[in-house]
Amino acid sequence: MSTVADKTLEADYLIIGSGAMGMAFADVILAETDASVVMVDRHDNPGGHWNDAYPFVRLHSPSAFYGVSSAPLGHNALDQSGLNKGLHELASAAELCSYYDRLMHQTFLPGGRMRYFPKCDYRGEDRFASLISGAEHRVAVRRKLVDATHTDTQVPSTHPPSFGISAGVDCVPPNALPKLARAHSHYVVLGGGKTGIDACLWLLEHAVAAEAITWIMPRDPWLVDRTHLQPGDGFFEQRVGSMALQMELISQAGSVPHLFRLLEASGQLLRLDPAVEPTMYRCATVTRAELDRLREIEHVVRLGRVRRIQPGRAVLDRGIIDVPHGTLFINCAANGIRQHAALPIFGGDRITLQAVRSCQPCLSAAFIAHLEASIDDEAEKNRLCTPIPYPSEPVDWLRMQLANLSNHYQWTRQPELRQWLANSRLDYNHGRLSAADPTQAAIMERFRRSVGPAVARLREMLAEAAGEHAAAEGAAAS
Ligand SMILES: Cc1cc2nc3c(=O)[nH]c(=O)nc-3n(C[C@H](O)[C@H](O)[C@H](O)COP(=O)(O)OP(=O)(O)OC[C@H]3O[C@@H](n4cnc5c(N)ncnc54)[C@H](O)[C@@H]3O)c2cc1C
Numbered sequence: 001m002s003t004v005a006d007k008t009l010e011a012d013y014l015i016i017g018s019g020a021m022g023m024a025f026a027d028v029i030l031a032e033t034d035a036s037v038v039m040v041d042r043h044d045n046p047g048g049h050w051n052d053a054y055p056f057v058r059l060h061s062p063s064a065f066y067g068v069s070s071a072p073l074g075h076n077a078l079d080q081s082g083l084n085k086g087l088h089e090l091a092s093a094a095e096l097c098s099y100y101d102r103l104m105h106q107t108f109l110p111g112g113r114m115r116y117f118p119k120c121d122y123r124g125e126d127r128f129a130s131l132i133s134g135a136e137h138r139v140a141v142r143r144k145l146v147d148a149t150h151t152d153t154q155v156p157s158t159h160p161p162s163f164g165i166s167a168g169v170d171c172v173p174p175n176a177l178p179k180l181a182r183a184h185s186h187y188v189v190l191g192g193g194k195t196g197i198d199a200c201l202w203l204l205e206h207a208v209a210a211e212a213i214t215w216i217m218p219r220d221p222w223l224v225d226r227t228h229l230q231p232g233d234g235f236f237e238q239r240v241g242s243m244a245l246q247m248e249l250i251s252q253a254g255s256v257p258h259l260f261r262l263l264e265a266s267g268q269l270l271r272l273d274p275a276v277e278p279t280m281y282r283c284a285t286v287t288r289a290e291l292d293r294l295r296e297i298e299h300v301v302r303l304g305r306v307r308r309i310q311p312g313r314a315v316l317d318r319g320i321i322d323v324p325h326g327t328l329f330i331n332c333a334a335n336g337i338r339q340h341a342a343l344p345i346f347g348g349d350r351i352t353l354q355a356v357r358s359c360q361p362c363l364s365a366a367f368i369a370h371l372e373a374s375i376d377d378e379a380e381k382n383r384l385c386t387p388i389p390y391p392s393e394p395v396d397w398l399r400m401q402l403a404n405l406s407n408h409y410q411w412t413r414q415p416e417l418r419q420w421l422a423n424s425r426l427d428y429n430h431g432r433l434s435a436a437d438p439t440q441a442a443i444m445e446r447f448r449r450s451v452g453p454a455v456a457r458l459r460e461m462l463a464e465a466a467g468e469h470a471a472a473e474g475a476a477a478s
Contacts, residue, residue, distance in 0.1 A: 007137050009115065011038040014139045015146040016122040019048020020067070021353045021365040022148030023100055024426070026108065027068035028369035036113045038139050040120040040128045047100035049153040053093040054174035056202050060194060060285045061359075062088030063095075064231045065428045069366045071107070072425060073099050076232075083201065083289040088230055122149075144372070146351045150343070151361065151390075156195065156334040163190075163333075164308035171309060171329040174199045184328040185212070188314065190306055191332035192217040194284045199330050200294055210296040214323060216314065218305045218333075219280035222260070222394055223270045226285040231428040239428065240443050242268060246401070247450035251457050256395060256465050269397075276302065281394045283359035306333065342387035346371075346378045354387035356407055358400035363426035370420055384410050384417070395465050402458045405451065 012035035015022045022039060023046055029035055043051050050057075059066055063074035073096075074089045084090060091099070108114040117137070122128045126145065129136045156173035165171050170184070174195060187208060189199045196215065203213055227235075228242035246268055253259035263269040270291055271278050286294070304317025309329050313322050343352045345368055356364045364385075371381045388403040389396075411417045421427045 012143040015039045017148030018046035024365035025369040032373035040117040050096040058090040063091040163306045166310040185326040186324045195332035220278040221280045222278045224285045244447040247454040251453040356385040
């Protein structure tokens, strides 16, 4: 294996990571500048974690505003059947991988300004090495290094379980489910996030009886009703009406718990069991039909995280449960997207891609590329895009709202950025600079009227929550 740099390349941008964010960034940089790009990734194909995903995963937000700015994903169709019926189509993992592969090989590479190095590991200091031949390259970077790995996605097929597994126990990642060749007497789904939800729905849709499923739920999530995240004029009232209502409810809320009661009562947020207070918020979306199916599973175990699984039982943080012999455990407990401290997005000769619109990685990366292409002043670029860390706890819903509103306020004060967003297919409000009819105008007016009081109330509630958190920590320490 070579240990010295075999070859020096030159490029304006070196992008580490060809996942959704790296690809959305590259797409705009190639379209809006004459820059050249070197892109490296450990995977053999673009698309990032979608290459490792379980085959039955689908986006949980519409294809209509996922991917890159220049190429539509899917057909902008509404699903005609299934649990997402009536709502915008959701791309499958296979569709996403094929989309990114086509984009790389039929658009980016033929353009002549992109060089792509799959199966290569970035080693720091503008150097990378092939994981196959060992050949090393150094890149003479003329403009910036772009870190498109900050999301640090962890999925069960690539990350070993964090709990012990005794001999004789069947435990698989969800990737194994479509290959199962025999029925199991019982199924235990480990994890309450999007992957756990998908695994439960997959089992139910394959006619496994709800009684044959145990769902281990370390934390209950607040879920978003997907109906409110639909693009296009046909869903204006659901989408913008929901934004206006959320602003009004925030202004009325007496406290953080009261706000969640209001959001739930108005259908903005959903939970699996009305008797259990959620302690997690991770942007997962569901339809009402999916929620109804999930509620068929009665055996939900809320005893913390799994520590060890053994034949016939599972040991959890706060107890032990017995399960029938022959049970199949399905490990859906990987972290998904990890919570990292925010870094400045523009930092000298480095760009660290992060969300600047909450839970919308594609729009965020494309928008950052547009700022890079159109503004020289680094302080101004950072002022326009405060990073929004991925959420974990319910109170993060408030932090995200505040950060979204403040970024959005900065963006919409600049006509050029307003226009760019209105033209971007990645913005779910795209195409819209003003309301077309009186009903829509009235909804927009409700939003405008309530946004100022909502921002003030969010700041107060977050300060109260921080005070309570500090007091609780002080009490625990004394
Ligand atoms: C199951 C699941 C469903 C999701 N559904 C949605 C959805 O519906 N809508 C939505 O907006 N978001 C969704 N997300 C969030 C999702 O993470 C983002 O949509 C997006 O795919 C993240 O892209 P990324 O480029 O930031 O990260 P990744 O996909 O993780 O890509 C990062 C890439 O960097 C590469 N890399 C890392 N380190 C190195 C190194 N040292 N050298 C070379 N290469 C390196 C990795 O190999 C990887 O290919 C979902 C996430 C999960 C886990």
